Amino acid sequence: xxxxxxxxxxxxxxxxNEAARLADRLQQAGYTKRDIARIINRDPSLVSQxxxxxxGAAFVTALREVLTAVEAAGIxxxxxxxxxxxxxxxxxxTVSGARARVRGKAVLITPTGSGTGRVGAxxxxxxxxxxxxxxxxxxxxxxxxxxxxxxxxSAYVHPSGxxxxxxxxxxxxTQRADHTEERSYGSAQTGGFDAADFARRVDAAGGDxxxxxxxxxxxxxxxxxxxxxxxxxxxxxxxxxxx
Numbered sequence: 001x002x003x004x005x006x007x008x009x010x011x012x013x014x015x016x017n018e019a020a021r022l023a024d025r026l027q028q029a030g031y032t033k034r035d036i037a038r039i040i041n042r043d044p045s046l047v048s049q050x051x052x053x054x055x056g057a058a059f060v061t062a063l064r065e066v067l068t069a070v071e072a073a074g075i076x077x078x079x080x081x082x083x084x085x086x087x088x089x090x091x092x093x094t095v096s097g098a099r100a101r102v103r104g105k106a107v108l109i110t111p112t113g114s115g116t117g118r119v120g121a122x123x124x125x126x127x128x129x130x131x132x133x134x135x136x137x138x139x140x141x142x143x144x145x146x147x148x149x150x151x152x153x154s155a156y157v158h159p160s161g162x163x164x165x166x167x168x169x170x171x172x173x174t175q176r177a178d179h180t181e182e183r184s185y186g187s188a189q190t191g192g193f194d195a196a197d198f199a200r201r202v203d204a205a206g207g208d209x210x211x212x213x214x215x216x217x218x219x220x221x222x223x224x225x226x227x228x229x230x231x232x233x234x235x236x237x238x239x240x241x242x243x
Contacts, residue, residue, distance in 0.1 A: 019056025022063035023047060029070050038120050038231070039066055039081045040089065062088040077178040079121035079230050086122060109134070113143045113238025121230050127208035131234050135209065138236040139199035146186030146193065147213060148233040150174075153181045155227030165222055180230060185222075188237050195236060209234075 016024070023036055037044040040059050050056040056063075062085040069075040069084050109115035117134040138145055153175070158165035160173045166185050174182035186192035201212040210229055217223040 016051065017054050017056060018060045019063060020050040022060065022067055023050055023056075025067055026063070026070065029067075031070075035078060036063075038078055038118070039085050041082060041086065041120055041122060059085075059089060062086075064088075078176075082120050082122065109137055109141065109143070109236060113138075113141060113236055115143075115236040116233065118231070118233040124210050124229055124232055128210045128232055129207065131209045131232070132202055132207055134234060134236065135195060135199050135202055138195035141195075141238070143195045143236045144186075144188070144192035144239050145195040145198055146184065146188075146235045148182055148184045148231075148235075149213065149217070149229050150176075150180050150182040150231035151223060151227050151229055153179055155223050156181065156183070157221055157223060182231065185217075191239075192237070 023033070026036055026039075027033070031039075033047045034044045037047050040047075040062060042059075046055065065088045066081050066085050069081060075081060075084075115134055115138060117131045119128045119131060123130060135145065153160075156165065160175070160181065160183075166183060176182070198212065198216075201216060202209050205212040205215065210232065213232065214223070214227070214229055217227075218225050
């Protein structure tokens, strides 16, 4: 009996669909798959599926416009590119031509407690609502939490690499060409934060995750009160048992 053909096997470069080819060109311009995911406001796994599962048709126009903005207009700022993509992203349609219903994305926390959620400028402006279930579930499970924020460099109180700002974090500070900077707070090595504490903060802020984390950063003297978060990522894990 001949072997069964494996579905969804990676395609050779010559067989790539248009979304994958555009993603390749953006990567040649210096963007990672994670950057591309932020630009189209989707999970990085979807960008990988451009190559492995022939997905991405709904993002072809958006990616083409983004590539034009990068190559012809010299635009490099991710939030600005995300805004361009949002104007050209079309929803899937049913056979009858109607807009397909958007499937809700379940909050995924693995048995080890590992979970990640990230949002860009558009979601942040509306309170990063998609991160609230992740934080709530982490609190319910008694997990630890860490997060990464991106702001203008001038919005931080302490200089890059300051141990006062994020003591014990060995992860490099990521500086962007648009004068913004990503900094991480908490890690498995340093113990991170109690997810339940941040869940209470989010509840107190009326469910606004952006406001809750912004308030914590201001209260702890890490950012200026008028600072604006432009990217936010939350990570969770299960604490090691105490001996």
